[in-house]
Amino acid sequence: MLDKYIVPVLKKPLQQCAKLVAATGVTASQVTVLGFVFGLCAIVAIGFEAYGWGLLFLCLNRLADGIDGELARLSAPTDAGAYLDITLDFVFYAMFPLGFAIANPADNALPAAILITSFVGTGASFLAFSDLAHQSGMAHPEFAYKGLYYLDGLAEGTETVVCFALMCLFPSHFVLISLIFAAVCVLTAINRIVFGYISLKR
Numbered sequence: 001m002l003d004k005y006i007v008p009v010l011k012k013p014l015q016q017c018a019k020l021v022a023a024t025g026v027t028a029s030q031v032t033v034l035g036f037v038f039g040l041c042a043i044v045a046i047g048f049e050a051y052g053w054g055l056l057f058l059c060l061n062r063l064a065d066g067i068d069g070e071l072a073r074l075s076a077p078t079d080a081g082a083y084l085d086i087t088l089d090f091v092f093y094a095m096f097p098l099g100f101a102i103a104n105p106a107d108n109a110l111p112a113a114i115l116i117t118s119f120v121g122t123g124a125s126f127l128a129f130s131d132l133a134h135q136s137g138m139a140h141p142e143f144a145y146k147g148l149y150y151l152d153g154l155a156e157g158t159e160t161v162v163c164f165a166l167m168c169l170f171p172s173h174f175v176l177i178s179l180i181f182a183a184v185c186v187l188t189a190i191n192r193i194v195f196g197y198i199s200l201k202r
Helices: 003-022 028-047 051-074 079-103 105-136 157-169 171-201
Strands: none
Touching: 003 051, 003 157, 028 051, 028 079, 051 079, 051 157, 079 105, 079 157, 079 171, 105 171, 157 171
16 A cells, blocks of 8 residues: 555665665675575564564565665566565565564464465465466556566555564564454455456456
8 A cells, every 4th residue: 555655765765775786796686585584584583582683684674675676677677586576575474473473372373373364365366466467468557667567455565564563663562463464464355356356357
C-alpha cells in the first residue's frame, strides 16, 4: 500500500549508493547474497534475544535489497538477478518470525506460525499472478522498473519492514504485532486472489 509512495523517495539516494558500489566492481547479485546474509544474521541475533542487533541487520538487509536493484539497472538487469532477488527476499521474510519463535517458543511459536502461513498466502498470490501477468503482457506503469509484475496490496515491502522493526523494538509485544499483521496479510492475499482471478479472466 505504501510502496508506491516510499520507493520514489528512496530511489535517488539508493542510486547514489549503487554508483559507489558499482565503482568497486561488486555485482548486483553479490549485493543480493550479502543482503541475505545480513538477514540471516538478524534472525540469529533475534533468536539470542539481541533485538538491537536484529534491527541493525534488518536495516542492512533492506539497504542491500534497495541497492541491488539500482545496481542492476546501471548495467543491464537480468532475469537471473531478478529471480535471485525475489527468491531470497521471500525466504528472508518467511524466516524472520522464526527468530522470535526461537527466542521465546512458549509464547511466540504459534503466532509466528500463523504469520508465516499468512506470508505463504501473500507470496503465492503475488508470484502466481506476476508470472501469468507477464505471460499475458500486462503492464504496471507505477512499478515498470521491477523485474516482474508488481501486484500491490495492503501488505507490501514497506509495511513488512515496519512490522519487523516494531517487533525488534517491542519484542514483548510480538504476539500482538504478528497477529495484527497476519490479519492484514490475509486480507491482502484475498484481495490479490480476487483481483488476479478477475483480471486474468478478462
